[in-house]
Amino acid sequence: MTGHVLLIRLAAPLQSWGTVSRFSRRDTHSRPTKSGVIGLCAAALGHDRADELGELTATRFGVRADHPGTPVRDYHIVGAGRYPIRPRDIITDHRRAAALAAGMADSEGTTFGHHELADWYGAPKYIVTEPDSGALVSKQLSRGALVTERWYLADAAFVAALQHPDRAFLETVAAALESPKRLLWLGRKSCPPSGTLAGPLNSGTVEDVFKSTALLPSQSVGARPSPRPWAWIETTPGAPAASPVQDQPVSFDADRRAHTTRWETRTRITIAENAIEWDVIP
Known part of the structure; x- marks a missing residue:
């Protein structure tokens, strides 16, 4: 499926993309989840939790790890x-x-x-x-104190991609990310994003746009992006080397919150020599 691709810059001192989280231990995935990014876009558009997600769930999702970041644990004490x-x-x-x-x-x-x-x-x-x-x-x-764990990714920077046939829809999402109707965060309320979120809007596929877009600049001293970063790209069930992921959002309503399975492949991205630089406000 071809169409149009919106890139979203996900960078901050801390971010956390939980997959299995309980009160005593809140984990983080090694990369942004589709559920988390769709939730970010829904908040920017001003949706309530009970609202239908509509075309957001129909997007094809991908994420490129320009700076995978470092896992850090917050020793957290509550209630003493x-x-x-x-x-x-x-x-x-x-x-x-x-x-x-x-x-x-x-x-x-x-x-x-x-x-x-x-x-x-x-x-x-x-x-x-x-x-x-x-x-x-x-x-x-x-x-007495209740000891809990909170896991984060420090100094990470990712490029998420949403592919959809309707360019006007992606333009609406991009405008909302830069002028959001609700507060935005990268996985958790304690992780606000830094700099510009909405990136270039291009025609093609997620794979093509990842290859033709330059790596994000370094966010901290010593953070060097790989010349061939890893990417996880949504694909069809049964595709070669595809793995199931349980992060396709159905609803964020507290009474009927649900996710279903989607499929993705893990691949190395070779950035083109003439890759397009995109303006990032730090």
């Missing part, structure tokens, strides 16, 4: 110490809810233990006033 009681804490102390829900009654005599939200409601005990600040605190809400 004691905190002032907020008004909502009086009725939403989740740590004690299960023990207190059964048998608790409100001023009207209704038993919270029979309420459908019984597992979520309760009131903290041992509320005291701190002598220095006068704030109300609960000894019950004091807890």
Whole structure:
């Protein structure tokens, strides 16, 4: 399939493209995912999470690793110490809810233990006033630190490509990336992009455009791009050397979030001697 290709520059001090993430450990893929890039474009266009993704899901996706970056781990601590009681804490102390829900009654005599939200409601005990600040605190809400891991790619720079037969559609996406309607980040909210995102819009295929577009400039001292960078390009099921990837977005709606399988090939890209340089605002 030929058509038109929009290049997207994905560079920042930190980026993180999670594939399997839980509270205690948030990983990152070695490269941007299609789900993450489509989500970036949807945010730029101003879509809500519940909106249909439309033509964004129909794009053919590719990513070229000009600077693969260095994996770094953030030793993250959450929740240690004691905190002032907020008004909502009086009725939403989740740590004690299960023990207190059964048998608790409100001023009207209704038993919270029979309420459908019984597992979520309760009131903290041992509320005291701190002598220095006068704030109300609960000894019950004091807890030890929860240690978690957050993985990132440091000083990485990728070129993502979206191929679509409708040039006007890609022009709309490109304009949105430079004047986004919502905040943009590279995988996580703590990873805002740096510089220009939307690159050249060319006719052809992802493979052709990757070969005819020069490598991104170095983002940090000592970061030297490979003269033949790796690229991962979407292909049809059953194609030679194709591998399945579970990152084709169906919906970002919290109630029906889903991804399906797509196929991609891994290949070396040889940059043409007359490759086109594209303006990048650092």
